[in-house]
Amino acid sequence: MCDKDIVYRELKSIVGSDRVTDDEAILATYAMDSATPLGRAGYPSFVVLPMTTDEVKGVLEVANRYKIPVVPMSRGANIASMSIPSRGGIVLDLRLMDNIIEINTDAAYALIEPGVTFHKLAYEVRKYGFICHLPTASGGASPLANYLMRPSGNLTATWDPDPIIALEVVTPTGYVLRTGSASFGINSWRARYGPFPDLTGLFCCSYGTLGVITKAAVKIFDRGEEERLFLAAFDNFKAAVEFMKFAVRRKLVDSVTFWNWGWCMFHDMILSKEKEIPPEMLKPDQRTPPPGHPYGIATARMSGYTEVVDAQERVCKKLVEQLGGRVVSAEEAREKYPGSWAYWNAYYIEGVHVKPGEESQLRAGLHLPGCLITAEPSKVVEVEERMWRIAEKEFKPPVFYRSLPYSHAREFFLAFVVYATGSMVEEQQYLAHLRKVYAKLYDELLRDYGAIMFRFRRDPMYVIKTGTYAEVLRQIKRIFDPNNIMNPGIMMF
Amino acid sequence: MTMKLTSSIDKDLYTIIAHCIRCGQCTYTRGSKYDLLCPMYKKGKFFAYSGGGIVQLARALFEKVIDYSPSITNIVYRCTTCGVCEEMCGIITFPRKGVSPMDIGNLIKAELVKRGLGPLPPHKRFYENIVKEHTPYDDCRHEERTAWMPPEIRREMPKKAEVLYFVGCTASFREQDIARSLINILRKADVNFTVSRDEWCCGSPMYRTGQWDILRDLVKHNVEMIKKTGASTVVFTCAGCYNTLKKHYPEWYEGELDVEMLHASEFVVKLIKDGRLSIKKPIEMNATYHDPCHLGRGVGVYEPPRELIKLISGLKFTEMERSRENAFCCGAGGGVKGGLPDYALEIATERVKEALKLGVDTLISTCPFCKRNLKDAAQALKANIDIIDLVEILDKVT
Numbered sequence: 061m062c063d064k065d066i067v068y069r070e071l072k073s074i075v076g077s078d079r080v081t082d083d084e085a086i087l088a089t090y091a092m093d094s095a096t097p098l099g100r101a102g103y104p105s106f107v108v109l110p111m112t113t114d115e116v117k118g119v120l121e122v123a124n125r126y127k128i129p130v131v132p133m134s135r136g137a138n139i140a141s142m143s144i145p146s147r148g149g150i151v152l153d154l155r156l157m158d159n160i161i162e163i164n165t166d167a168a169y170a171l172i173e174p175g176v177t178f179h180k181l182a183y184e185v186r187k188y189g190f191i192c193h194l195p196t197a198s199g200g201a202s203p204l205a206n207y208l209m210r211p212s213g214n215l216t217a218t219w220d221p222d223p224i225i226a227l228e229v230v231t232p233t234g235y236v237l238r239t240g241s242a243s244f245g246i247n248s249w250r251a252r253y254g255p256f257p258d259l260t261g262l263f264c265c266s267y268g269t270l271g272v273i274t275k276a277a278v279k280i281f282d283r284g285e286e287e288r289l290f291l292a293a294f295d296n297f298k299a300a301v302e303f304m305k306f307a308v309r310r311k312l313v314d315s316v317t318f319w320n321w322g323w324c325m326f327h328d329m330i331l332s333k334e335k336e337i338p339p340e341m342l343k344p345d346q347r348t349p350p351p352g353h354p355y356g357i358a359t360a361r362m363s364g365y366t367e368v369v370d371a372q373e374r375v376c377k378k379l380v381e382q383l384g385g386r387v388v389s390a391e392e393a394r395e396k397y398p399g400s401w402a403y404w405n406a407y408y409i410e411g412v413h414v415k416p417g418e419e420s421q422l423r424a425g426l427h428l429p430g431c432l433i434t435a436e437p438s439k440v441v442e443v444e445e446r447m448w449r450i451a452e453k454e455f456k457p458p459v460f461y462r463s464l465p466y467s468h469a470r471e472f473f474l475a476f477v478v479y480a481t482g483s484m485v486e487e488q489q490y491l492a493h494l495r496k497v498y499a500k501l502y503d504e505l506l507r508d509y510g511a512i513m514f515r516f517r518r519d520p521m522y523v524i525k526t527g528t529y530a531e532v533l534r535q536i537k538r539i540f541d542p543n544n545i546m547n548p549g550i551m552m553f
Numbered sequence: 554m555t556m557k558l559t560s561s562i563d564k565d566l567y568t569i570i571a572h573c574i575r576c577g578q579c580t581y582t583r584g585s586k587y588d589l590l591c592p593m594y595k596k597g598k599f600f601a602y603s604g605g606g607i608v609q610l611a612r613a614l615f616e617k618v619i620d621y622s623p624s625i626t627n628i629v630y631r632c633t634t635c636g637v638c639e640e641m642c643g644i645i646t647f648p649r650k651g652v653s654p655m656d657i658g659n660l661i662k663a664e665l666v667k668r669g670l671g672p673l674p675p676h677k678r679f680y681e682n683i684v685k686e687h688t689p690y691d692d693c694r695h696e697e698r699t700a701w702m703p704p705e706i707r708r709e710m711p712k713k714a715e716v717l718y719f720v721g722c723t724a725s726f727r728e729q730d731i732a733r734s735l736i737n738i739l740r741k742a743d744v745n746f747t748v749s750r751d752e753w754c755c756g757s758p759m760y761r762t763g764q765w766d767i768l769r770d771l772v773k774h775n776v777e778m779i780k781k782t783g784a785s786t787v788v789f790t791c792a793g794c795y796n797t798l799k800k801h802y803p804e805w806y807e808g809e810l811d812v813e814m815l816h817a818s819e820f821v822v823k824l825i826k827d828g829r830l831s832i833k834k835p836i837e838m839n840a841t842y843h844d845p846c847h848l849g850r851g852v853g854v855y856e857p858p859r860e861l862i863k864l865i866s867g868l869k870f871t872e873m874e875r876s877r878e879n880a881f882c883c884g885a886g887g888g889v890k891g892g893l894p895d896y897a898l899e900i901a902t903e904r905v906k907e908a909l910k911l912g913v914d915t916l917i918s919t920c921p922f923c924k925r926n927l928k929d930a931a932q933a934l935k936a937n938i939d940i941i942d943l944v945e946i947l948d949k950v951t
Contacts, residue, residue, distance in 0.1 A: 079598065085624035086601040088613035094574045101618045109598055136600060137576040155577075156598065179581070200576035 102146035134202030146549030191411035249277030293354035322460025328399035579604030579638035604638025604654025635882035662763025673892035701729035717784035721791030792848035792920035835867035845920035885926035901930035
């Protein structure tokens with residue numbers, strides 16, 4: 061234990077008095093996010109706003125000396141309480157570190173700080189004819205933070221799924237570590253791999269438990285001469301998965317996602333500002349689409365030379381028909397799903413989020429909690445079946461899902477979500493119930509289908525399942541963070 | 554969006570605010586270009602100083618994580634009520650319950666006032682002045698509300714007319730050229746109008762500083778005053794008054810108020826379209842336009858001022874980068890100019906500098922309160938730029 065005043069003075073000496081606070085009202089705004097259960101705020105003792113790597117290093121040294129928990133927060137837009145100080149301590153709010161240090165079009169990467177938002181990065185790289193990965197996080201979220209946790213959807217998911225190249229990391233023990241090509245002290249962040257083990261990967265999905273990432277080189281992509289959106293409707297998930305798998309493996313698309321009818325309708329609802337949730341989305345049978353709607357729509361981005369994209373589109377049409385699906389025209393999509401159409405165009409073609417104030421991705425935050433897994437192609441079809449059976453018994457409508465392939469379709473991502481806010485006691489009870497269902501479900505899906513939790517959801521038992529891996533991870537943790545001060549509320553260690 | 558005067562941070566409101574995912578969208582521009590717009594957040598740095606921060610404060614108050622305190626006063630009274638959060642937030646406005654972070658900030662201010670923790674000391678003087686002289690301004694007497702008017706016009710002013718010009722306190726007592734310009738225009742167009750000597754403060758400063766207990770009286774009085782004139786149209790030069798009467802009075806007034814309300818820019822566009830007024834003279838001017846928050850984001854009036862500006866020959870117009878719904882605040886609103894004048898000036902300075910970057914000689918606005926604060930900033934900067942209201946220009950060219 062330590063004297064709070066002493067710590068405050070030390071923090072003030074590092075960042076100055078206007079960037080550290082213990083003001084109770086300011087602290088309260090860092091205590092909860094939309095996933096924090098009612099009455100379970102995690103109240104910090106201090107919030108610090110560093111602006112440089114040196115300041116981050118200084119703060120971590122103080123925290124380590126006094127064994128004070130540190131929760132790094134890039135933009136705070138996380139919806140799963142990943143940056144909530146559930147064990148108190150210091151919130152290291154990194155939003156003022158918001159520089160795009162370099163956009164290197166020659167080596168196709170951008171070097172960014174944690175406070176940079178998707179809006180800013182997407183806007184800046186577009187100036188150079190590039191796009192960046194866009195996930196389903198909000199435009200106000202941090203690409204650095206989101207990429208470190210794997211984006212749950214992006215524009216080049218099929219062939220280049222990992223947006224992170226190299227990192228600058230500050231550890232509580234005082235290391236300022238650069239990974240990949242940057243580890244040699246050269247001014248090039250182009251490569252993740254060198255002649256040594258990959259330390260970049262160590263910090264991916266570490267959720268701020270090993271150190272604070274102060275810079276990241278992230279991939280950016282040439283937009284190509286032609287960018288096109290291709291839509292195909294399917295009446296079952298199996299056919300959609302087959303389509304996605306072959307479209308990816310045969311290099312027909314940059315990215316493809318399957319949205320079930322509920323999700324298509326959800327986009328419409330939020331973007332058209334309808335007054336209420338459509339009655340179809342509240343019907344007891346959430347699996348069967350309403351009359352006139354397909355089971356779901358696969359949306360694909362194609363880009364490159366026009367002649368190539370034309371050919372890709374022709375082949376995709378053939379593939380869709382072979383699998384019993386049908387191509388959805390722009391007119392049909394615009395008429396039937398205007399919100400989804402607007403969203404898909406902005407997302408896939410423009411490489412930006414839909415008008416920020418109305419963007420659906422922000423509101424994806426309303427789905428709490430979701431069941432997010434990855435599995436092999438044939439297994440993901442079985443998981444979808446299982447999820448509907450669970451949904452019938454355990455979920456209240458609306459329930460909807462999306463799925464997309466990663467990495468040459470070796471695995472598929474599947475996100476089943478419910479529309480719930482968790483804002484009141486009755487909803488809290490429902491969400492508490494869902495959390496129990498999910499905890500059991502993740503175990504069962506792992507056992508029965510080899511399906512893995514997409515992001516860690518603060519279940520210590522899930523880490524233990526990895527056996528030796530968990531033990532090695534703990535040893536690594538001790539090297540970087542011997543006092544376990546880094547984001548301990550994550551419960552990974 | 555507006556708050557009922559009986560609102561509190563209750564279960565219904567909590568259901569809405571718990572949606573906030575702290576995305577920070579409430580602080581920056583719509584569209585692809587990223588730019589911080591929330592003045593409070595720009596200066597305050599911590600998340601608390603933003604629309605989302607205020608929403609989180611409300612949540613923490615409801616959950617009793619914290620109690621009302623001077624710390625909260627220090628945060629919420631820095632909000633200029635510019636409405637960026639209302640415009641940009643897609644989350645808590647999404648369930649369409651009619652609240653925005655800005656509304657919640659106003660509500661917190663009202664709760665602070667109830668507990669004796671607000672408003673800021675100068676705001677208390679506004680209240681006392683309003684009770685005594687029906688205007689928040691110091692050293693002003695109600696009897697002199699129409700003293701800006703040339704005596705011969707005042708003498709002839711009818712009690713009843715088709716159009717009522719609701720002058721507002723700033724144009725009545727501080728920026729009187731604006732008021733004189735509008736009545737000149739109305740006379741040129743032969744509009745059957747009146748100005749009431751019995752106009753009171755619209756209530757905007759009281760609403761935005763949390764002093765809600767006086768609002769019913771102000772609203773009732775002004776509505777009755779409007780009714781007495783028999784006017785079917787009420788015209789405003791003050792964006793704050795216009796916003797308050799058009800947006801909030803229908804929620805706050807318990808009876809019917811069946812009048813058309815128009816900002817002067819909208820009304821003049823109509824006069825020109827109807828052939829009752831024409832632009833006759835050119836003017837040599839290199840100008841840009843500042844969208845007042847209460848007129849633009851507040852009630853969605855963006856085009857009429859621009860239409861008029863573009864009609865004036867000799868006036869070279871350049872748009873500021875941050876314009877329309879992405880306009881940066883002048884810094885005067887929400888009681889900030891009265892309560893935290895240095896902070897208000899700092900914000901206005903940023904806006905004036907933005908105009909200066911364009912190389913213009915004139916910054917046009919359509920709100921006397923914006924004009925006042927921007928003028929103060931221009932003076933502080935010793936900048937060679939005129940700050941002028943659109944009606945003042947229109948008076949010269951019609």
